[in-house]
Amino acid sequence: MSIAPRLEPTADLVAGGWAACTEELGFALEDPATGAQLRPALGTAADRIAQALAVADELHATGVWSSVPAARRAEILDAVADAVAARTAEIVALESAATGVPIRQTTPVGMIMEGSFRLAAAQLREGWLSSTAQREDGRTVEVDRLPWGPAACVVPWNSPAAMAAHKVANALAAGCTTILKPSEFAPYGTQLLARVIDEALTAAGVPAGVFQMVQGNAGAGAQVVGDPRIRAVSFTGGLAGGRAVAAACAYDIKPVQLELGGNNPLIIMPDADLADAARAAADLLTTLNGQWCRALGRLLLPADRHDEIVAAVVERLGALRIGAPLDEATDMGPLIHSLHLGRITAARDELVAKGGTAHAPDAPAEGNYLAPTLVTGVDPQHTTEEIFGPVAAVHAYRDLDEAVALANGTPYGLEAYVLGTDAEQATAVARRVRSGEVKVNGSSIMSLHLFTPRPAWGLSGYAEEGTAETLRFFTNPRVVGVEGGFALHGRP
Numbered sequence: 001m002s003i004a005p006r007l008e009p010t011a012d013l014v015a016g017g018w019a020a021c022t023e024e025l026g027f028a029l030e031d032p033a034t035g036a037q038l039r040p041a042l043g044t045a046a047d048r049i050a051q052a053l054a055v056a057d058e059l060h061a062t063g064v065w066s067s068v069p070a071a072r073r074a075e076i077l078d079a080v081a082d083a084v085a086a087r088t089a090e091i092v093a094l095e096s097a098a099t100g101v102p103i104r105q106t107t108p109v110g111m112i113m114e115g116s117f118r119l120a121a122a123q124l125r126e127g128w129l130s131s132t133a134q135r136e137d138g139r140t141v142e143v144d145r146l147p148w149g150p151a152a153c154v155v156p157w158n159s160p161a162a163m164a165a166h167k168v169a170n171a172l173a174a175g176c177t178t179i180l181k182p183s184e185f186a187p188y189g190t191q192l193l194a195r196v197i198d199e200a201l202t203a204a205g206v207p208a209g210v211f212q213m214v215q216g217n218a219g220a221g222a223q224v225v226g227d228p229r230i231r232a233v234s235f236t237g238g239l240a241g242g243r244a245v246a247a248a249c250a251y252d253i254k255p256v257q258l259e260l261g262g263n264n265p266l267i268i269m270p271d272a273d274l275a276d277a278a279r280a281a282a283d284l285l286t287t288l289n290g291q292w293c294r295a296l297g298r299l300l301l302p303a304d305r306h307d308e309i310v311a312a313v314v315e316r317l318g319a320l321r322i323g324a325p326l327d328e329a330t331d332m333g334p335l336i337h338s339l340h341l342g343r344i345t346a347a348r349d350e351l352v353a354k355g356g357t358a359h360a361p362d363a364p365a366e367g368n369y370l371a372p373t374l375v376t377g378v379d380p381q382h383t384t385e386e387i388f389g390p391v392a393a394v395h396a397y398r399d400l401d402e403a404v405a406l407a408n409g410t411p412y413g414l415e416a417y418v419l420g421t422d423a424e425q426a427t428a429v430a431r432r433v434r435s436g437e438v439k440v441n442g443s444s445i446m447s448l449h450l451f452t453p454r455p456a457w458g459l460s461g462y463a464e465e466g467t468a469e470t471l472r473f474f475t476n477p478r479v480v481g482v483e484g485g486f487a488l489h490g491r492p
Helices: 046-062 070-099 103-125 160-174 188-203 218-225 239-252 274-290 303-319 338-353 400-407 423-430 467-473
Strands: 011-014 017-020 023-030 037-043 130-134 140-147 151-154 178-181 211-213 232-236 256-259 264-268 296-302 357-359 373-376 391-397 415-419 437-440 475-481
Touching: 011 046, 011 188, 046 178, 046 211, 046 218, 070 103, 070 160, 070 188, 103 160, 103 467, 151 160, 151 218, 160 178, 160 188, 160 232, 160 467, 178 218, 188 211, 218 239, 232 239, 232 467, 239 256, 264 274, 264 400, 274 296, 274 303, 274 391, 274 415, 296 303, 296 400, 303 373, 303 391, 338 357, 338 373, 338 391, 391 400, 400 423, 415 423, 423 437, 467 475
Parallel strands: 151 178, 151 232, 178 211, 232 256, 264 296, 264 415, 296 391, 373 391, 415 437
Antiparallel strands: 011 017, 011 211, 023 037, 130 140, 140 475, 357 373
16 A cells, blocks of 8 residues: 655746645545545636746747757756656655546556656757758758747646646747646646756756746636737647637637547457457556546447457456555546546436446445446447546447447547457558557557657547657747749849
8 A cells, every 4th residue: 555645735836936826716626535525626816827927928038948959958858857757656646646546557657757858858859840951952941940939738637747747848848938737626746746847947047937837727727828928738638628728729820739538449350359358448448547538438349249248348347456546456446526426427327318238346435436337238329429437338330341430430539449369450440440549459558659649530639749749839940041032023
């Protein structure tokens, strides 16, 4: 059993100064494992957010960060990575305590934090922001990717510190002054990450205010992303929030990066091994307690194997240990908050009301626990929306054409999975699925390749993410060169 981490009071970082948050958000933070209320949820006051925006804009205008040579920025980001590595264990414990995700899962995900700063630094050293092209006349054309300006990084509650590190590392690498806003439901781990980043930047001589963090709900997020001084926004979250962010960015004609979730299919091929099928479905249903944008949404089974596969999945789910998130023996923990538990329970019950049958093991009665659930017998037209919890619909297909149609039968397109003994045939099916990434015979939380993009289709978002893509997102190219020619219609 891990020792419960100490939960610091909710605080923000503005212009280099930390201060306790004072804005009450109207609900209480909870201990997911017990359901007990811990303290009021608090956010940053509007005038302090306004100060953060002014500081970010002023510092960008002076060029005190954007003018730092890429090699020096890389050195500073590596120093941040060193500092983050030293505190990762504390951060992931806070993530588990706040989100309910088992420590066995937050620990490997926590490696993303240090890795994000290392990768951003390496790309700067390799010259990813500068290139040249040779004209036919021998003249050189320079292409420099310059920071858009002050950037906003908005992260959700399911794995906030890791996502914050990815966004912030790349925004800083690009030369942007950066404002981070974590979710009001899980401030703890990201707040400690922000302290570590701030301390490392300060030690490296980076001016106060190049990196800032504000807390709060959608109102705080709207104040940040809707300000015309913010010139780029990277947002991960729900569809409603993403639409609001996109609308705000459209008004100011500024780039926005959106990852909004998915209703992800797993196609079990007719030749699939039963144990492998059960493992893949169970893993995808319960990773991050099902609170994961790439989690299982639709389990698609051959009609003649439907019952045996459902039974095998439920048996595997029943063997999982559901318990306290800080217990290293736990396979699945509680949902983050009673409000979210209510939403997921309502979504499950609505599927049952539409003719579905719920299949699930038992779960602890105390706390925000919900047993992972498969729902069979619901018409596919009622299972097109994302649930964002450990509840997935099951549909039978008669042939692979129908399987692909079911996989593509939602407005989302983030992640998809195909599992079969014949990998070549499974890959052929995967190529027909409309999704940003399609994994064959795998169900891990990691991308297929470190340097492939993480794109999205449909309501899952746009402006692809990735190791290289996020760095490029925070920049805009400037092309400079000597042309040595004039308009065709002009006189000499």
